[in-house]
Amino acid sequence: MYRSAPTTPQYKATARAGSNIAFIKYWGVADPRLNLPLNNSISMTLGALHSTTTVEWDTAGRLSADQITIDGERAEGKKAERVTQHLDLIRHLAGDRRFRARVVSRNNFPMASGIASSASAFAALTMAACAALNLNYDRTRLSAIARRGSGSASRSLFGGYVEWERGADDASSIARQLFPPDYWTLRDVVAIISTTEKAVSSQSGHMLAMSSPLNAGRIDSLYSALQEVRTALALRDLTRLGPIIEQDALAMHAVMMTSRPSLLYWQPGTLEVLHAVRRWREEDGFPVYFTIDAGPNVHLICEAAFERELLKRLQTLNNVRSVVTSGPGDGAEIIDQHLF
Amino acid sequence: MYRSAPTTPQYKATARAGSNIAFIKYWGVADPRLNLPLNNSISMTLGALHSTTTVEWDTAGRLSADQITIDGERAEGKKAERVTQHLDLIRHLAGDRRFRARVVSRNNFPMASGIASSASAFAALTMAACAALNLNYDRTRLSAIARRGSGSASRSLFGGYVEWERGADDASSIARQLFPPDYWTLRDVVAIISTTEKAVSSQSGHMLAMSSPLNAGRIDSLYSALQEVRTALALRDLTRLGPIIEQDALAMHAVMMTSRPSLLYWQPGTLEVLHAVRRWREEDGFPVYFTIDAGPNVHLICEAAFERELLKRLQTLNNVRSVVTSGPGDGAEIIDQHLF
Numbered sequence: 001m002y003r004s005a006p007t008t009p010q011y012k013a014t015a016r017a018g019s020n021i022a023f024i025k026y027w028g029v030a031d032p033r034l035n036l037p038l039n040n041s042i043s044m045t046l047g048a049l050h051s052t053t054t055v056e057w058d059t060a061g062r063l064s065a066d067q068i069t070i071d072g073e074r075a076e077g078k079k080a081e082r083v084t085q086h087l088d089l090i091r092h093l094a095g096d097r098r099f100r101a102r103v104v105s106r107n108n109f110p111m112a113s114g115i116a117s118s119a120s121a122f123a124a125l126t127m128a129a130c131a132a133l134n135l136n137y138d139r140t141r142l143s144a145i146a147r148r149g150s151g152s153a154s155r156s157l158f159g160g161y162v163e164w165e166r167g168a169d170d171a172s173s174i175a176r177q178l179f180p181p182d183y184w185t186l187r188d189v190v191a192i193i194s195t196t197e198k199a200v201s202s203q204s205g206h207m208l209a210m211s212s213p214l215n216a217g218r219i220d221s222l223y224s225a226l227q228e229v230r231t232a233l234a235l236r237d238l239t240r241l242g243p244i245i246e247q248d249a250l251a252m253h254a255v256m257m258t259s260r261p262s263l264l265y266w267q268p269g270t271l272e273v274l275h276a277v278r279r280w281r282e283e284d285g286f287p288v289y290f291t292i293d294a295g296p297n298v299h300l301i302c303e304a305a306f307e308r309e310l311l312k313r314l315q316t317l318n319n320v321r322s323v324v325t326s327g328p329g330d331g332a333e334i335i336d337q338h339l340f
Numbered sequence: 341m342y343r344s345a346p347t348t349p350q351y352k353a354t355a356r357a358g359s360n361i362a363f364i365k366y367w368g369v370a371d372p373r374l375n376l377p378l379n380n381s382i383s384m385t386l387g388a389l390h391s392t393t394t395v396e397w398d399t400a401g402r403l404s405a406d407q408i409t410i411d412g413e414r415a416e417g418k419k420a421e422r423v424t425q426h427l428d429l430i431r432h433l434a435g436d437r438r439f440r441a442r443v444v445s446r447n448n449f450p451m452a453s454g455i456a457s458s459a460s461a462f463a464a465l466t467m468a469a470c471a472a473l474n475l476n477y478d479r480t481r482l483s484a485i486a487r488r489g490s491g492s493a494s495r496s497l498f499g500g501y502v503e504w505e506r507g508a509d510d511a512s513s514i515a516r517q518l519f520p521p522d523y524w525t526l527r528d529v530v531a532i533i534s535t536t537e538k539a540v541s542s543q544s545g546h547m548l549a550m551s552s553p554l555n556a557g558r559i560d561s562l563y564s565a566l567q568e569v570r571t572a573l574a575l576r577d578l579t580r581l582g583p584i585i586e587q588d589a590l591a592m593h594a595v596m597m598t599s600r601p602s603l604l605y606w607q608p609g610t611l612e613v614l615h616a617v618r619r620w621r622e623e624d625g626f627p628v629y630f631t632i633d634a635g636p637n638v639h640l641i642c643e644a645a646f647e648r649e650l651l652k653r654l655q656t657l658n659n660v661r662s663v664v665t666s667g668p669g670d671g672a673e674i675i676d677q678h679l680f
């Protein structure tokens with residue numbers, strides 16, 4: 001189950017993990033304690049957008065509390081508490097609850113980009129914290145641990161195209177790679193609409209999914225949608241993948257809008273981009289499809305050959321403030337480790 | 341079942357009917373031939389936005405086809421065909437299929453306002469056409485006939501607050517008044533976002549509802565939503581009515597967005613108004629709620645005392661091109677009848 005705690009004075013490791021964009025979304029929690037989701041989800045791990053996290057366990061007992069720094073700023077309140085809770089879980093796995101940690105995390109994409117950092121951050125945190133305690137878990141096990149911190153983080157343990165199995169308990173709710181990054185070089189071109197922080201975090205939003213009368217219909221429809229996404233990925237067929245990912249993004253937002261309270265993440269600019277994408281497809285068959293996470297920004301999925309043209313077209317829209325892009329990348333990895 | 345056809349040379353009548361705004365929406369057809377809906381719907385008949393329609397049956401046999409004029413323009417193609425089909429039904433009820441009709445219809449709201457005219461138009465057409473043939477049907481029967489032309493037209497036969505019973509056949513799918521117009525003077529303040537014609541008419545959209553994985557969940561949830569609306573109307577309680585009508589408008593658009601093909605009626609300005617409404621409620625409890633028909637315009641529902649302030653606030657928004665308002669009005673009525 002676990003290894004004994006280190007007795008040497010200072011254990012430290014640094015891990016890097018990419019963010020990911022879900023093609024079939026995770027929305028809704030079945031078990032809040034274990035963070036089991038209502039449904040399987042499938043995503044592409046993003047190579048260019050990542051978090052790098054160093055965890056240094058204070059085995060000498062100098063720290064009275066975890067010390068967490070994110071993008072150069074000391075984390076306080078809920079944000080810090082969420083990290084500490086995750087470290088508690090890892091301390092528990094290591095069989096020693098006393099050690100505090102110094103955590104320094106940095107995202108290579110601006111926080112203000114509106115791109116969620118919890119997936120990459122909790123994947124990197126999990127890998128670094130475990131490595132620094134010399135807990136030699138495999139990616140599968142690490143994905144289950146990362147899940148407890150942030151559901152979508154479980155997928156960022158693996159590279160390329162990844163499915164997170166809903167599972168029935170802590171051990172079976174795990175991620176696995178469907179295809180490696182170089183199997184298909186899709187691009188995620190993120191049209192940034194707004195950079196203001198969400199009024200309702202996705203973490204608390206997940207708890208509301210079941211209050212929507214539309215949620216059960218979405219969940220029921222996913223069995224075939226997931227299969228369709230796996231097949232489209234296997235065939236590298238964007239015209240097959242695209243309609244499914246658009247429908248599931250719309251279905252997730254439909255559940256959000258009709259939950260109680262109602263969550264309306266879209267902004268006017270969101271709709272400008274959605275209409276543009278559909279207009280481009282109709283007008284000249286331009287092969288791009290959209291998906292939308294729990295926020296106003298629109299992720300445009302296309303093949304690498306069309307990215308340049310897409311960027312040009314996005315410049316003609318009024319509400320796109322900036323653009324961030326990425327292809328598929330590797331799973332989380334240790335980039336530095338010191339076991340003194 | 342029907343009365344014998346008139347044998348006098350010229351029968352003519354003019355009827356006026358108000359449009360209506362649904363609080364629980366009609367979306368989805370259970371029986372396309374009879375135009376039976378998937379669910380009961382509840383609306384307010386709009387006094388200020390109406391169609392006036394004159395039907396003159398050509399008993400002398402001078403016309404070889406129905407002659408239809410809408411807002412001063414001769415109707416052609418699908419539009420004319422839909423009216424002719426409805427006249428066919430009424431000819432059938434009258435027991436004589438030979439008579440053609442001259443139909444002149446006028447809306448007192450601009451076509452370009454984006455307000456659907458089919459409800460008021462088919463209610464007025466039904467009442468005028470039947471009266472001109474001396475078919476003395478009561479409103480209930482007329483509502484069932486109007487339904488065949490346009491589902492929501494069935495509700496415009498009655499004034500005030502109206503429920504259209506889904507029904508199981510042609511005779512039971514009828515409207516009835518819940519409360520008269522003066523029971524509660526709500527206002528419908530329509531924020532006009534766009535006046536371009538819909539890419540997909542609601543008539544064909546209704547056929548797509550069942551292709552959405554979210555449709556069944558919406559329909560199942562309506563039993564209690566309908567009851568809640570009836571109660572809120574009975575109590576004249578807008579804080580109880582408002583959240584339900586917002587949720588059902590969002591649920592209907594959710595079904596539209598996730599049907600195949602996906603229907604996205606909203607425009608950027610639609611979201612600007614939705615966010616403004618919620619911001620106003622949060623900031624200073626301003627009591628206004630939204631609903632949205634199959635189009636981009638937002639119907640803002642408030643009590644009469646708050647209309648002036650609402651109009652002022654709407655002027656601060658960027659995407660509201662114009663505003664049309666109405667309170668509850670009477671049901672369809674004959675305003676002129678000549679039986680020579």
